[in-house]
Amino acid sequence: MFPVSSLRIIRSSRRVLYSSTVMTNRLPVPKAVTCSVHCVCTSFYKKDIWDFRALDKEMRLFNYTKKAISSRSCYSSQVKLNCWNCNHFLDKTPSFFCNSCNIIQPPEEGTSFFKIMDCDYKFTLDTHKLQTRYLQLQRSLHPDNFSQKSVKEQEFSESQSALVNKAYKTLLKPLTRGLYMLELEGMRLEEGTDSGADSDFLMELMEINEALDEAQTPEQANKIGKDTKGKLADLTEQIDAALRKGELHTAKALLTKMKYHANIEEKVKEKLSEFM
Numbered sequence: 632m633f634p635v636s637s638l639r640i641i642r643s644s645r646r647v648l649y650s651s652t653v654m655t656n657r658l659p660v661p662k663a664v665t666c667s668v669h670c671v672c673t674s675f676y677k678k679d680i681w682d683f684r685a686l687d688k689e690m691r692l693f694n695y696t697k698k699a700i701s702s703r704s705c706y707s708s709q710v711k712l713n714c715w716n717c718n719h720f721l722d723k724t725p726s727f728f729c730n731s732c733n734i735i736q737p738p739e740e741g742t743s744f745f746k747i748m749d750c751d752y753k754f755t756l757d758t759h760k761l762q763t764r765y766l767q768l769q770r771s772l773h774p775d776n777f778s779q780k781s782v783k784e785q786e787f788s789e790s791q792s793a794l795v796n797k798a799y800k801t802l803l804k805p806l807t808r809g810l811y812m813l814e815l816e817g818m819r820l821e822e823g824t825d826s827g828a829d830s831d832f833l834m835e836l837m838e839i840n841e842a843l844d845e846a847q848t849p850e851q852a853n854k855i856g857k858d859t860k861g862k863l864a865d866l867t868e869q870i871d872a873a874l875r876k877g878e879l880h881t882a883k884a885l886l887t888k889m890k891y892h893a894n895i896e897e898k899v900k901e902k903l904s905e906f907m
Contacts, residue, residue: 715783716732719732727791734784743815744797754805754870769795805870809886840898843902852902
């Protein structure tokens with residue numbers, strides 16, 4: 632004859648086992664987790680001890696794993712897109728036009744600029760290929776081509792053309808390209824601060840700016856511009872090497888320096904325009 636307390640423990644344990652079985656049937660769960668829940672429940676039979684804190688810990692682990700599996704499944708599965716006009720399956724990403732009815736499509740949210748411009752995901756990309764791709768896309772997507780089309784097609788043309796423009800300008804220059812690659816990796820440069828540069832580097836920048844302000848001839852300004860181009864070329868090689876190795880913090884520090892030198896390069900152009 633079981634005591635009343637033991638019967639309560641057995642009924643409670645069975646409820647836990649039943650609940651875990653139902654949840655397991657709804658979603659595949661790693662064996663380690665289900666085994667862990669089962670072992671806890673089994674220990675209640677053997678020890679005749681009801682440890683609420685232990686059960687709560689195991690069930691929270693079970694629920695966490697269940698959510699993680701669900702999230703990974705949603706993330707890894709690709710959303711299938713269909714043409715808004717004829718509902719034909721779009722087999723390319725991105726798809727600018729339907730390959731069945733040839734109607735322009737809306738921009739696909741979250742598509743990287745590298746995919747849009749059909750470029751390899753790397754810092755030193757082929758800018759000639761980038762420009763060729765840009766001209767090809769704008770010939771087909773430009774709003775002037777859709778002036779006699781429906782309002783929806785005109786809207787899609789404007790948004791697609793603007794997106795291609797943004798992608799092209801971002802990937803064209805090493806600085807904006809590198810900053811975008813960092814952004815894709817979840818990193819950004821701090822705006823309006825000098826936290827990423829050391830004092831010696833900032834002193835060097837100050838001297839270059841002073842020399843540029845005091846330049847009296849185009850030759851003097853050109854010399855500063857030539858030196859700056861050389862430093863930008865060196866930084867480009869260093870940033871490329873850092874990104875290839877996955878050294879994001881090193882790349883971020885180098886991009887900070889590139890940002891300052893690119894600013895000086897623009898100032899040189901402004902200074903030269905004053906001599907014209």
